[in-house]
Amino acid sequence: MNNAARVLQAPEPDGGFGHRLISAGAEDMLERFSDPKLLAAGKANVISLEAVQNRFGARWELRRDQVYSFTERVLERGVGDSGFFVRVSPSDFVLVHPDISSSAGYAACLRYLREVMIHFLGEDEMASMGVQRITKITKGRLETQVVDTDPQAERGDIDPATPDPSDDVAPEPRRALEQWSPFVAADGRQLRVSATLEPVYELRGFTRIGFRMIRRVSLVRTGDELTPQQISMLSTGDLLRVDLATMSRGIDRMKTESRGEQQLSLIIPLSFASLSNLAGRAEIVKQLKQAQSLVKLGVICEICDIDGVPPGALLAATSLLRPYALLIVGKLMATSPAAITRLIGTGLQATSFDCPEGLGEAAFIGWANLAITAAKRVAKSVLIYRAGTAKLAGALASLGASHVTVLPL
Secondary structure, X not given: OOOOOOOOOOOOOOOOOOEEEOOHHHHHHHHOOOXXXXXXXXXEEEEEOHHXXXXXXXXXXXXXXXXXXXXXXXXXXXXXXXXXXXXXXXXXXXXXXXXXXXXXXXXXXXXXXXXXXXXXXXXXXXXXXXXXXXXXXXXXXXXXXXXXXXXXXHHOOOOOOOXXXXXXXXXXXXXXXXXXXXXXXXOOOEEEEEEEXXXXXXXXXXXXXXXXXXXXXXXXXXOOEOOHHHHHOOOHHHHHHHHHHHHHHHHHHHHHHOOOOOEEEEEEEEEHHHHOOXXXXXXXXXXXXXXXXXXXXXXXXXXXXXXXXXXXXXXXHHHHHHHHOOEEEEXXXXXXXXXXXXXXXXXXXXXXXXXXXXXXXXXXXXXXXXXXXXXXXXXXXXXXXXXXXXXXXXXXXXXXXXXXXXXXX
């Protein structure tokens, strides 16, 4: 553990918002942060675990050490070498971000608390009630106030590197970040999600039916993009955040790039794990309905990361999506005939997969023949992505594929 982000255990009393009681063991450490200039700049916040404590009720005594340990890991990761945090009561942590803007510090605190709440409660609706700004530190207590901020900060969308009007540096124009990205994954990596749109063509007449969203997940630190296999190995909670961020950004792109032209349809990727997450279903449905309003015929839901999923579980997922989708597609990474035919009887109305890379024309035709033949046993429609050329797209059509995307020239 680094020195700048060390944790001081300071058990004992608690208090209500407005005035937060400080345990005796934390008073000396907090004294150095009672500088009026630091507090006036909004650099110090308190986050409260009271929502977790209240939900656990009588189980809190058994679970609190686990909650503290997880919270400390989240804060140590987030604060790093540029800040400081300390637990000052059984439910409160004080965080100081001296090197970033007040709004960015507040947004960071919201992200930390949301991660803790989602981990233990499965939802984070009360997170905004659990973060307040410290206005004064006196002997034995903190004085705090509700932060009057814009919706971006309320959602935790402000990039920590972005200055705000309270800083000496003038703010630069920026595109608002979405609610769900970036975020800290369960393994400690900070991930950023983006979405691109790719035209999808119906092969019979080679007419465009709309777009498909392509989810992209990259490491904030290096910019390296995760492979589909690496994305599928993320935790259930992380996959839900990826899906919601992809939908949000994809919808935004549709609004921007369509220029008022209403597309026929939009293919939206959803992880199988996200559909089994009760806490995330309501938000998924909300965004599906928003996407429906942008297209003429309806949205196509593409369930990803289904390799190895039991057929009965996949059937339950397709049944859940049916009221909200024009078509339900199953996307596989493995394209052997055995892997594809496992999808028979799962309620899917189409299958999809990516073209393998590096195949010569003869090998490509051989792969496509086997994969499409197996896929047609599952459903009538077969979507194949990233065909290399129009000639190969034509070959896919002759073998029975129904829809295709092609690589850009």
